[in-house]
Amino acid sequence: MTDAVRYVGRRVVQLLLVIWVATTLNFMVPRLIPGDPVAAALAQMQASGGSVSVDTAAIAADYNAKFGFDQPLWNQYVNYLTDLMRGDLGVSLLNPSQTVIAKIGSAIPWSVGLLLVATIIAFVVGTILGALLAWPRTPRILGAAAAPLLLLSTVPYYLLAIILIYLFAIVFKLFPPGNGFSPTTILGPNWATAVDIVNHAILPALSIVLGAVGFWALGMRSLMVGVLGEDYITYADSKGLSPRRIFLRYGVRNALLPQITALALALATVVSGAILVEAIFNYPGLGGLLFSSVLSKDIFVINGVVTVLILSLAFAVFLIDLIYPLIDPRIRHQG
Amino acid sequence: MTAQTDSTVAVARPASRRARTGLLRDPRLTPQLVVGVGMLIAIALFAILGPLLVDPKMANVTATTPRLPPSAEHWLGTDTQGRDLWTVMALAVPNTLKIGLIAGIVGTVIGVVLALIAGFFGGLPDSIIRLICDSLLTVPGIAILVIIAANIEQMTVEVMALTVAALAWMFPTRTIRAQVLTIRERSYVEVARASGVGSRGLIFREIMPNLMPFIAASFVGAVAGAMLASIGLEALGLGAIQTQTLGITIYWSQEYTAVLRGMWWWWAPPVVAISLIFLALFLTSAGMDRFANPRLRRSA
């Protein structure tokens, strides 16, 4: 039992470390650059046409009270952390009536929906494809179909996004070139909304799927080739089991374990790529939010989005790590 | 199955290295490796010669008539701000490659050093390095990089490279550490150790040579990852705006909605160039995998 405790314990420490690193980084980096970030941001906004209203002046004052440079660094840090735990990520400098957390809150469902669906499709299709490619009894045609997918996977998702927009939104006007939903649609729990959303999600999702499938397929294929060379496959064959059973229960089942580990490792990369896809499509998820806030130098929003991204990913990996012992008996029952 | 006659199951000639004609017959040089490296060489040539053959002023804003499609005078046309896009590309490719190379080298060097420490000495240093490495791997790179890049006043190509390098060391560290652990347990290391070779000698003479294929593969991967990250940042607008890189070209093309305007000559060349670079890196890295691990060659 102590092994299980040690396993979970290590993962928890990792999680806490990541959270700490992320939040501290968010805190430290702006302060490493000389100057007052808020004032600089306000100045920039003023320069690009905004006006300094009473609200923004109030924000600046409030900010300085908490994080002003006359305060010792430790106080600033404590203030920062307490704010964070209260869920106060500040307000948007662009539109001070909106809190950062609210903006993020409305963006999250879009991102989660897109990312979850796209990643699951890519992983499942890629893994199945990869497993089949390693099996000698698979028809050769599959290999030919897999080659272009593999090539596509070398291209970053956002480039695929651009190509897809060009092909399917401009040349063949099949799908909308951006946004999460049509500007004319009123969002409501009805069929028309659902269709509209799906319509807008197809190209972004496709960018992610096409970019990731090849990677998963290639990975699974190498894993399967390795597994199929093991003695227990030969022995299973000698038992007279059907090829299908050997493929699934003896082959795939064993190759799946490292494949899932690979998923946990690659998740950060996938999310990075998806963020950029959202930016290209102006999709109303975290990516789109990040893009627009970078453009407008809305520093609180930027910080907030980054923090949320890091935290959610850390939790996701943590969950996958916890699931892993459930599927690998070697970790569960330390002999 | 009838017994075949002897003539069809020929007994082999004695294996003689001289019978294999030339270096090119080495089975470790798979087509992937050859094509990949070939492409890289071609790209490198373009990157080196390009800037020498163009007039850099043509890449400035309002250098010439804007929005022109490709023609004999402007091979890749011009963008909405009057830049000649062929010049832009000739300047952008080397800059992007530069970022990738610098970040790749820095990342790999850090990775190798950390991996050697962790794998060779084990214990506490290993645990610490592993913990930091694994933790950072779960962080979406773009997030950290955005934070850093958004706070830098004057972004240059070199600063971009270093920023990206900050997150390029994790995979090399992981991979090479695993290899160090494997190699460390091999007999020849035990023998060397038993004959009194010191740690430094062990590292450089026994372990490093066997790590080279993996270091090379990690390097290629690090370069690819670094370019991926840098282009991503640039596409978001966080790059060195005053310079020409592939990512920044894409950024401008998005800013001025080149896709919607049908100015394919603006966004397509950088996209194609990036795809080719990544394809070349991928083929090279896959080819190097087989070079290092011959068993992979026989796979389906």
Next chain:
Amino acid sequence: MNQPMTTVPATDLATPAPATASSAVLQVQDLQVAYRTPIGDVRAVDHVSFSLEAGQRLGLIGESGSGKTTMATALMRLTRPPGRIAGGRVLLDGTDLLQLDDNALRRVRLREIALVPQGAMNSLNPVMRIEDQMIDAIVAHEGRQSRKVLATRVTQQLARVGLAPQVARRYPHELSGGMKQRTVMAISTVLNPKVIVADEPTSALDVVVQRQVMQTLGRIQEGIGSAVVLIGHDMGLIAQFADLIGVMYAGRLVEFGPVDDVLTSPRHPYTRMLIESIPKLTAKGRLVGIPGLPPALLALPPGCSFSPRCPYVFERCTTEAPVSQSVGPSRVAACHLYPDRADLPPLPASVVLDPTAPLAVVAAAMEGQQEPGRAEAEAALADELAAEGATQTAAGDSAAGVTGLAQSDIHELTRRGH
């Protein structure tokens, strides 16, 4: 240099089984297994023939690279690329396994002929419980059955190999090496096959566990009445366990016959030297091995594959490959000394006990092909080795094995019967 085309057509072979072909449960005729390499094909199993009655135990002995493991996998058509079965027949109760289609082959496997593999460390699926791996096999051949019936069978089968019922719910990594080997034995024999092919079942185990495992195997085999093909490199083990012995060298079966006869009076020089290389417990002396190394299959010497190392070598040996021929009741050997002689001449004195001599023998055999200065180099090396008292045993050449059985013991055992 190529081997001369002296293939032996199946009909010319003197098959050792005295009984008529129909009573033999396993008949291997002229089996050939080849491996494809970038430089050409390699004969890993080169025209091997033997036959086995029900209940008989055959021990196939040979060093690494002799082709014995390739044989084991080929018997059940488990040969994996780049290896392939290039010819011959494997008759199980009269049916040629090599001609069966995939479905029929699958039905025959485990039910009629079962494999007890080498390195049970890795032969069990790490993510499946033991009982599931056995049930897998049962259901594949007999169709679905009630859980209770299956559970009882699993427990019974485990008891047969001396394992407690709790083992059923465990995973392979929770078992010790010996337990895993017995588990594999239990799974392999669950359908009472007619032939058990045991490929070095005890190689990775320590001596005490080896004994247990071999006893278990013997008990089960007798209980079922199946024939066993035991493959290994441990002469002592085979001496104790087998009824018949087959000696493999460079892919060929060089000697075959009842174990007592072969071990007390071997007919093939290789067999003789294997036995001689087993250290004597009674007399302390220098260890002797067979000089030289087993040939690389890619570059077999012309004529007899053993000729470079054979103390009895003469002209014919280097030009013509010997044919398997009868050298006694139910015995065959492939050596040019026969049929002119009745048995082997005594070993040249220079070979026995004197560790420097073997090199001289090698030098003599390769006369005319020596590089200048080689004789001096060899002599110097011989002096060095003599000084250190080291063995010249080539890798895998010693048949003393882990049982540490001495020569005299082997004779004792075979005389006493087993």
